[in-house]
Amino acid sequence: GQNIDQPTEMTATEGAIVQINCTYQTSGFNGLFWYQQHAGEAPTFLSYNVLDGLEEKGRFSSFLSRSKGYSYLLLKELQMKDSASYLCAVRVPYSGNTPLVFGKGTRLSVIA
Amino acid sequence: DAGITQSPRHKVTETGTPVTLRCHQTENHRYMYWYRQDPGHGLRLIHYSYGVKDTDKGEVSDGYSVSRSKTEDFLLTLESATSSQTSVYFCAISMGLAGSETQYFGPGTRLLVL
Numbered sequence: 001g002q003n004i005d006q007p008t009e010m011t012a013t014e015g016a017i018v019q020i021n022c023t024y025q026t027s028g029f030n031g032l033f034w035y036q037q038h039a040g041e042a043p044t045f046l047s048y049n050v051l052d053g054l055e056e057k058g059r060f061s062s063f064l065s066r067s068k069g070y071s072y073l074l075l076k077e078l079q080m081k082d083s084a085s086y087l088c089a090v091r092v093p094y095s096g097n098t099p100l101v102f103g104k105g106t107r108l109s110v111i112a
Numbered sequence: 113d114a115g116i117t118q119s120p121r122h123k124v125t126e127t128g129t130p131v132t133l134r135c136h137q138t139e140n141h142r143y144m145y146w147y148r149q150d151p152g153h154g155l156r157l158i159h160y161s162y163g164v165k166d167t168d169k170g171e172v173s174d175g176y177s178v179s180r181s182k183t184e185d186f187l188l189t190l191e192s193a194t195s196s197q198t199s200v201y202f203c204a205i206s207m208g209l210a211g212s213e214t215q216y217f218g219p220g221t222r223l224l225v226l
Contacts, residue, residue, distance in 0.1 A: 045216060
């Protein structure tokens with residue numbers, strides 16, 4: 001089976017840095033995705049990692065270690081609008097268009 | 113904007129009635145997906161399509177059927193709705209460079225089965 005774990009909830013202060021971890025155990029791997037989902041809205045794509053290392057995109061960065069089955073999403077200079085759920089998802093098996101397997105999401109609350 | 117719309121956006125129905133949800137896309141994407149999202153479970157795949165008349169089951173396909181008679185429309189049908197199918201349903205398409213395609217989601221349909 002496929003297993004993707006991430007913390008259920010996190011709280012952080014406006015202006016700070018927060019790291020949301022994701023660990024996965026899947027039968028094959030062809031990329032890890034992070035999505036942001038505000039309450040009552042659809043998930044929106046944030047980042048994609050398929051090789052080990054850090055991908056930076058503005059205030060958001062995502063890291064992947066395939067040997068450890070581990071990823072994290074780093075959010076810098078937190079803003080109130082970053083309060084949302086963050087979904088980690090893995091694509092298996094080795095095909096570009098196979099469906100994603102999602103974790104249950106991490107609900108981030110940004111407080112003043 | 114991936115050009116995805118879903119209809120209806122909200123629906124209330126009674127147990128035992130048939131329900132059809134529609135996903136419409138305007139950009140000729142080949143791959144389309146239906147997910148449901150429930151508290152404590154995250155997003156789970158119901159069915160997906162890799163072309164006209166080509167579909168496959170996902171993790172939670174029991175009680176659901178799909179049809180894709182033309183590229184732009186992917187229909188999800190609950191033949192006889194049950195309260196356990198109360199959920200938020202998201203349609204998605206896949207787009208991007210070959211080998212690194214990314215899924216983009218429609219706005220969702222909130223379904224309440226009484």
